[in-house]
């Protein structure tokens with residue numbers, strides 16, 4: 001990433017703000033020559049002169065006091081785009097940063113390619129004056145060529161992401177002869193392989209280890225087949241410690257590679273925002289946001305929705321899936337929809353066959369196809385591939 005001298009139309013300044021000298025020097029070095037560096041955010045703010053600027057805020061900027069002062073500078077200046085590199089990528093820091101007008105948050109230590117890519121995206125937004133943040137992904141919900149990427153996400157653990165991801169993926173795989181892939185991006189605690197009774201030869205770690213030669217033939221060989229459905233699975237690392245080796249850029253490349261291998265790519269995720277999940281949210285065609293029927297679930301999902309809206313995720317990409325929607329817990333669906341300001345187009349009943357099927361490592365769409373929950377998954381699958389004739393009436 002270079003500063004104004006190498007990018008004449010329009011001029012662009014690149015700056016770093018970080019009080020700790022060695023961290024400041026490292027970030028400046030990663031961004032290339034001509035970078036302006038500042039110890040304090042106030043000094044950076046004082047020299048702003050209307051020239052489009054990308055500013056990288058180092059970890060010292062991530063304390064609550066500093067974050068609250070950012071808004072006054074960033075919000076009235078659409079020509080200034082900020083990327084925060086934070087020591088700890090907690091939901092609090094993330095949300096506060098986004099609220100203050102920061103465009104992207106990355107975890108320290110950040111790798112050079114990832115930082116430069118984030119800055120390039122922000123540069124695009126500040127370079128085109130008059131628009132605050134052009135969508136990285138087109139509003140038509142078609143961010144890339146090839147297969148359709150559907151990410152299953154929730155800001156609440158245990159909401160049912162893996163149950164939804166596995167059953168939707170298996171239901172789709174059984175409807176088509178084209179490839180359907182399921183990627184377990186819950187990198188520390190992913191349990192897709194266990195839920196599908198797979199003994200993986202390869203995992204996502206193998207894809208990362210060969211990230212420079214991820215052509216479709218290589219990727220196809222890494223995928224593990226789920227024999228009953230033909231689904232192709234890229235499992236999570238076998239050891240949680242391997243998760244640290246995987247970066248957001250790795251995830252981006254793997255998903256991009258899979259688009260040329262599979263017609264549908266379903267992605268399971270952990271229940272927090274980190275740079276990898278944010279990348280998935282950006283790169284997906286659709287996000288199935290799973291919420292359970294209790295107040296903590298709804299509260300967390302509301303925060304998740306607000307965060308995605310602040311990130312300019314097109315609302316048309318988000319599809320709310322209410323899980324255990326028939327549970328008699330004194331919360332009714334319309335109340336939840338009002339609170340979240342989004343319609344629950346998919347409602348999944350609570351059903352004892354779900355934990356029973358998990359314990360048999362067989363998804364309910366295979367284990368109990370006549371159950372109400374399996375029928376609800378088939379209805380969800382209808383969104384993507386119409387049910388084969390003869391099965392239409394089974395909802």
Ligand SMILES: Nc1ncnc2c1ncn2[C@@H]1O[C@H](COP(=O)(O)OP(=O)(O)OP(=O)(O)O)[C@@H](O)[C@H]1O
Nearest residue numbers: 157158159160161162163271324349350351354355
């Ligand atoms: N509709 C349902 N009816 C009954 N039980 C369900 C239903 N959906 C999920 N469960 C149960 O909830 C538990 C959690 O589901 P799941 O593992 O899919 O959640 P998750 O969001 O992936 O969790 P984590 O955040 O830990 O990855 C499972 O044991 C499953 O049996």
Ligand SMILES: [Mg+2]
Nearest residue numbers: 161162186191
């Ligand atoms: Mg899970």
